[in-house]
Amino acid sequence: MPRGNGEYRKASLTLQRVNEMLEEQSRRIAHAVHDEAGQLLAAVFIRLDQAARELPPSCGTCFQEIKEMLELIELQLREISHDLRPAVLDDLGLAPALQCLTERVSQRSGLVISLTCSVPKRLPPHVETTLYRIVQESLTNVARHANASQVEIRFSHEGDLVRGSIRDNGVGFDLNEVLARKGTRGLGLVGIRERLESVGGTLSCHSQPGRGTELIINIPSGITNGDWLTACG
Ligand SMILES: Nc1ncnc2c1ncn2[C@@H]1O[C@H](COP(=O)(O)OP(=O)(O)OP(=O)(O)O)[C@@H](O)[C@H]1O
Ligand SMILES: [Mg+2]
Known part of the structure; x- marks a missing residue:
């Protein structure tokens, strides 16, 4: 059933708020995983070293194995906390956050990913979050379905829009x-699509x-004057 303008706007605002709440929750869980679990693990490493010194050398191999497994858990916790909400997105903005994301995905999947992100150094938080989640x-x-070897990601700022393209082979x-x-x-x-529409953006998919x-993305940047700094070329 077609919806009136007012009703559509109300639904978009609700969706935007739900997304913001989810982001806030992700941020909190990411900090808990990174800081609290990370500190606990650091303490475990120290105690393990102490214990290794007090036990006979024959236990050395076993301790080494335990340490390696814990290091793997530490790495996985870091990955989970970055996936949940990367601190770099809040601290440094979209381009550095996308740089980190593409490097990590590249390492995990073997995809060759090129990134060109010519957008203002900082965009409104809801725009940065929307674009980051879309690329993610x-x-x-691509990694799950495409059987691709390359991905090209481009973002540019044109007028009062950020335009993006994510293309795989x-x-x-x-x-x-x-x-x-x-x-x-x-x-x-x-x-x-829903994320984009809730902030006035559009998606078209060519495949x-x-x-x-x-995927071609347009989103109002929330920045209208020409006074902005390019983040990366
Ligand atoms: N880059 C791509 N290359 C090939 N097929 C794709 C690509 N992106 C999406 N698809 C196809 O479109 C379908 C829908 O994608 P979508 O992301 O909506 O769902 P999903 O990945 O299957 O599940 P979910 O995202 O909910 O975990 C996929 O199942 C896949 O068949
Ligand atoms: Mg999917």
Whole structure:
């Protein structure tokens, strides 16, 4: 049923608020995982070293193995806290946060990812968060579904819009077939579109089997004057 303008605006605002609440929750959990669990692990490492000195050398291998497993847990906790809410996004802005994200995804997946991000150094928080989450979900999709080797990500600031493109050279897909899926439909693409619409943005998805996928994003930047600094070229 078509909705009136006022009703649509109300729904968009509600969605925007829900997203902000979820981000705040993610931020809190990310800090708890990173700071609290991280400090506890640091204390465990110190006690382990003390114990290793007091026990016979024959226990050395076993202690070393325990240390290596704990180091792996530490690494995984760091990854989880970064995925939940990267501090760099709040502290330094979109371009450095995307740089870190693409490096981590590249390491994990083997994808070659190029990033060009010519946007103001700082954008309003809801714009930075929206764009970061979109790239995060798009890269997850590429790694999971595309069988691609390369991804190109571009963001630019034109007038009062940020324009973005995320393009892979993978297997592509039939958008109509995906939209017609019943029951098992994923939430990623729908989530991207809803996130964008809630802040006045738009998404178009271009994909064909065998010809890769490109997502094109437009979002009001919230910055209208020309007085801004380019973050990275
Ligand atoms: N870059 C891509 N390359 C190939 N296929 C893709 C790509 N992105 C999405 N798809 C296809 O579109 C479908 C829908 O993607 P979407 O992100 O909405 O859901 P999902 O990834 O299957 O599940 P979810 O995101 O909820 O975990 C995917 O199942 C996949 O078939
Ligand atoms: Mg997905």
